[in-house]
Amino acid sequence: MKVFNMFIMLSIFLAVGHAQDVQQEMFSFGADFKVSGTITGQEMSDRYGSMHVLDTLQTKFKGVVKEVCQAKGCWMKVALEDGKEAMVRFKDYGFFMPKDIAGKEVIVNGLAFIEEMGVDDQRHYAEDAGKSPAEIAKITKPKRTLGFTAEGVILQD
Template identity: 55%
Template sequence: MKKILFVFSLMAIITSCKNEKTEEKPTAEVEEVAMNYQSFGTEISDDNVMTNTEMTEKYKNLKPGDTVNVKFASTVKDVCQKKGCWMNLEMGDAETMVRFKDYGFFMPKDIAGQEVIVSGKAYVEEMSVEDQRHYAEDGGKSAEEIAAITEPKRTLAFEADGVLIPEVEKQ
């Protein structure tokens, strides 16, 4: 059973990295996790999920170097448009930069505006100007917006080991 799930996970990763628009079909793994979610990374459930507001409060108490294992829901602000290797989640007045454990999976590039559930490690980091510019370029920002980045900033970060995306009803 684990081998079958591994094969399905691998297939999902490979198909989500393609630049082609294809219609995704539910797999056996999705049905086992939750009938109404696409699952990426480690299998997680939608139990005991913190709200965006609760997670924002947790971030306020973190200092650089601190980490906390959590599972929370938030809305996707944007996704790496090159291959889906990161996404930003809305966190009140801020945002959380989500990367994926060991780059083991990627997100579909068209999920901005959707609510997702992420599970993994939350932390705070000081992001360099170079890294900020790199992510801005991957996110499709203009040359002017990229050039305007001139100082390191404190960022809310998250290393996800699993993500759930609600399935979109087909019409």
């Protein structure tokens, strides 16, 4: 009986230890929010597809970080599941993201919109991203971008 009880205790200990190993850590930046109601990158892409310049949409979506501002973490590009990406900036520059999170999954909560980004802004962001002078010089026309102002971000590590 004593051996049986020790076996049960050891099994529970191992199960709890394993559960802790597979659990992801989550870090919150900016305003706290609940993750319930979060949509996928594909759903967000579909919503962007039905928007026009000057439209806005309060939402939250999940995606993988493609790129982060290497100057101070003041913006990031988040992949949508169809090859598009959202340019995410942070409300009132109230918080910044770590510069080494490319490839990590995030949930962003805030305001989605479509914008025409001018040449100067595109060049500024390219410089922040560490692009070469030759790459920056190739930027010569405004472009339509999928914008997002995040009030809060959850980083899943």
